[in-house]
Amino acid sequence: MFVIETKNLTYTYGAGTPFEKTAVDNVSIGVKKGEFLGIIGHTGSGKSTFIQTLNGLLRPTKGTVLLNGKDIWEEPKKIRSVRFQVGMVFQYPEHQLFEETVLKDICFGPGNMGLDKQEVEKRARLAAQFAGLPEELLDKSPFELSGGQKRRAAIAGVIAMDPDVLILDEPTAGLDPQGRDRLLEQISDYRKKRGNTILLVSHSMEDIARFADRVLVMNAGKAVMLDTTANVFSHGRELESMGLRVPQVTGILLTLQEKGYPVHPVLTVDEAVKELRPLLKKGDAHRGA
Amino acid sequence: MARDITLGQYIPGHSLIHRMDPRVKIALTFVFIIFIFVASNFEGLLIMVALMFAILLLSGVPLKQYFKSLKAILFIVLFTGVLNLFYGSGHVIWQWRFMQVTDGGICNALFVSIRIVSLILYSSVLTFTTSPTDLTDALERIMKPLKALHVKVHEIAMMMTIALRFVPTLLEETDKIMNAQKARGADLESGGVTQRIHAMIPILIPLFVSSFRRAYDLAMAMECRCYHGGEGRTKMKQLHMTNLDSAAIACTAVFCAAVIFCAAKFPAALHELR
Numbered sequence: 001m002f003v004i005e006t007k008n009l010t011y012t013y014g015a016g017t018p019f020e021k022t023a024v025d026n027v028s029i030g031v032k033k034g035e036f037l038g039i040i041g042h043t044g045s046g047k048s049t050f051i052q053t054l055n056g057l058l059r060p061t062k063g064t065v066l067l068n069g070k071d072i073w074e075e076p077k078k079i080r081s082v083r084f085q086v087g088m089v090f091q092y093p094e095h096q097l098f099e100e101t102v103l104k105d106i107c108f109g110p111g112n113m114g115l116d117k118q119e120v121e122k123r124a125r126l127a128a129q130f131a132g133l134p135e136e137l138l139d140k141s142p143f144e145l146s147g148g149q150k151r152r153a154a155i156a157g158v159i160a161m162d163p164d165v166l167i168l169d170e171p172t173a174g175l176d177p178q179g180r181d182r183l184l185e186q187i188s189d190y191r192k193k194r195g196n197t198i199l200l201v202s203h204s205m206e207d208i209a210r211f212a213d214r215v216l217v218m219n220a221g222k223a224v225m226l227d228t229t230a231n232v233f234s235h236g237r238e239l240e241s242m243g244l245r246v247p248q249v250t251g252i253l254l255t256l257q258e259k260g261y262p263v264h265p266v267l268t269v270d271e272a273v274k275e276l277r278p279l280l281k282k283g284d285a286h287r288g289a
Numbered sequence: 290m291a292r293d294i295t296l297g298q299y300i301p302g303h304s305l306i307h308r309m310d311p312r313v314k315i316a317l318t319f320v321f322i323i324f325i326f327v328a329s330n331f332e333g334l335l336i337m338v339a340l341m342f343a344i345l346l347l348s349g350v351p352l353k354q355y356f357k358s359l360k361a362i363l364f365i366v367l368f369t370g371v372l373n374l375f376y377g378s379g380h381v382i383w384q385w386r387f388m389q390v391t392d393g394g395i396c397n398a399l400f401v402s403i404r405i406v407s408l409i410l411y412s413s414v415l416t417f418t419t420s421p422t423d424l425t426d427a428l429e430r431i432m433k434p435l436k437a438l439h440v441k442v443h444e445i446a447m448m449m450t451i452a453l454r455f456v457p458t459l460l461e462e463t464d465k466i467m468n469a470q471k472a473r474g475a476d477l478e479s480g481g482v483t484q485r486i487h488a489m490i491p492i493l494i495p496l497f498v499s500s501f502r503r504a505y506d507l508a509m510a511m512e513c514r515c516y517h518g519g520e521g522r523t524k525m526k527q528l529h530m531t532n533l534d535s536a537a538i539a540c541t542a543v544f545c546a547a548v549i550f551c552a553a554k555f556p557a558a559l560h561e562l563r
Contacts, residue, residue, distance in 0.1 A: 052468070055472060057468050057471060057472060080474055080476060083471065083472055083473075083474055084474055087472070088469075088472040090465065090468065090469045090472070093469065095465070095466065095469070095495055095498075095499055096466055096469040096470060096473075096491075096495055097495065098490065098491045098494035098495050098498075108470075108473055108475075108491065109473040109474055112473065112474030112475060112476065113474060143498065157473060158472070158473065161473070161474065
């Protein structure tokens with residue numbers, strides 16, 4: 001059973017005008033419950049449009065989006081309830097902060113769900129924890145926080161709605177390498193604890209390789225690949241032709257493989273070390289002889 | 290949604306009117322507006338209307354666009370027209386208690402309506418055929434003499450240019466923030482007036498904050514390029530008057546002379562209230 005499924009999903013901007021542009025073209029995919037799905041694609045490949053149809057911010061021109069098997073546009077008046085179940089963190093989410101205190105801002109989402117005040121605050125505090133936001137920051141103004149803290153506060157604001165599916169559009173853009181790793185690890189932890197489904201849009205192939213179970217590759221509005229991370233990244237040349245690439249280590253191993261060395265194109269540095277060790281030993285033996 | 294709003298009314302083209310010097314266009318538009326009021330009778334007004342139609346056709350902008358710009362002021366035209374019906378002397382045609390319509394009144398209504406419509410159409414030609422940046426450039430040049438009165442002409446023009454430049458950027462930003470808040474369950478569509486105003490807060494505050502951020506960034510970028518105001522600053526796009534502009538000015542002069550002649554020769558059309 002898929003938690004989110006799209007059937008022949010098509011979205012056209014400015015339909016019926018001379019500026020018509022099909023951003024998402026006949027995409028049919030399914031996301032399994034509890035899965036960590038990476039979404040990669042060149043700038044302008046339709047990723048952002050695609051994810052905005054998943055929580056009903058955009059209404060598909062053609063095709064359907066199914067959430068737990070139900071068409072989300074069956075009752076257009078209830079589209080808000082879909083947005084509580086499919087949480088969306090936009091690029092640079094810190095730009096959406098507006099409340100007087102961080103806690104109040106995190107409460108905005110669950111508050112809109114019509115929960116009682118205590119429950120809202122409970123959720124907000126828990127979400128702040130998941131997002132790695134220290135307790136003492138919650139009473140500060142969001143505009144006093146540092147860039148990374150603001151980002152975490154904004155992400156907490158979405159997590160606080162406790163969505164079944166969490167979509168993140170480049171959540172690490174503009175963060176330093178450490179902040180990036182920590183944020184993604186926290187999101188990964190959050191998924192392990194709550195069993196949510198995560199969709200991560202990223203331009204960092206390394207991040208995708210580290211965290212995603214499966215990867216969806218988009219090109220010119222079409223879903224060109226949807227496979228396990230290892231399988232997708234074994235198509236190095238194809239990805240390059242779409243303006244993408246494989247993680248750097250994987251690239252090295254793919255080149256070695258092409259030159260006839262007996263290695264597998266693995267995805268992380270640790271795995272690569274295991275692949276390369278035996279080769280080096282053999283080389284030492286040659287030199288020694 | 291916000292992206293559908295077009296900025297200004299400029300319709301790109303290469304017609305004779307498009308190619309004119311924007312300074313001349315602004316000046317002539319002023320002259321036309323003045324002469325619409327100098328024309329005190331139907332004969333004079335007819336000349337101005339004929340000239341207007343010639344310019345509309347020359348501008349190469351679809352007439353449909355001009356009608357659209359009239360739609361916005363339809364109410365004002367009708368309102369003044371109807372009001373003028375009751376203010377006039379002459380033979381009484383229709384009467385009800387204290388209200389009466391005279392042939393003079395009908396004449397007045399027609400005359401005033403034509404005046405307003407031509408006023409709008411003349412200014413539409415200017416905004417349809419001149420890009421906002423050209424307009425500010427020209428305004429800066431035209432207002433230059435005001436510098437003697439310590440009016441910061443260059444700064445005003447720069448502010449106008451920046452404001453125009455950032456309208457589409459801010460619209461895009463609004464769109465983004467609206468989506469982000471909608472994704473958090475913000476309800477922007479339902480509820481009464483107070484509720485809706487309240488619902489705008491989560492959008493207006495981030496928009497305000499980001500405007501200030503952009504302003505800081507822009508100020509910094511301008512400093513970095515040693516911007517220090519208008520003193521000694523040269524223009525990348527020099528405005529030049531060509532033969533086309535001279536011809537336009539000559540034409541206008543002829544028509545204006547004709548209007549003055551009509552005003553002197555024929556009786557005024559507006560009938561005052563007895």
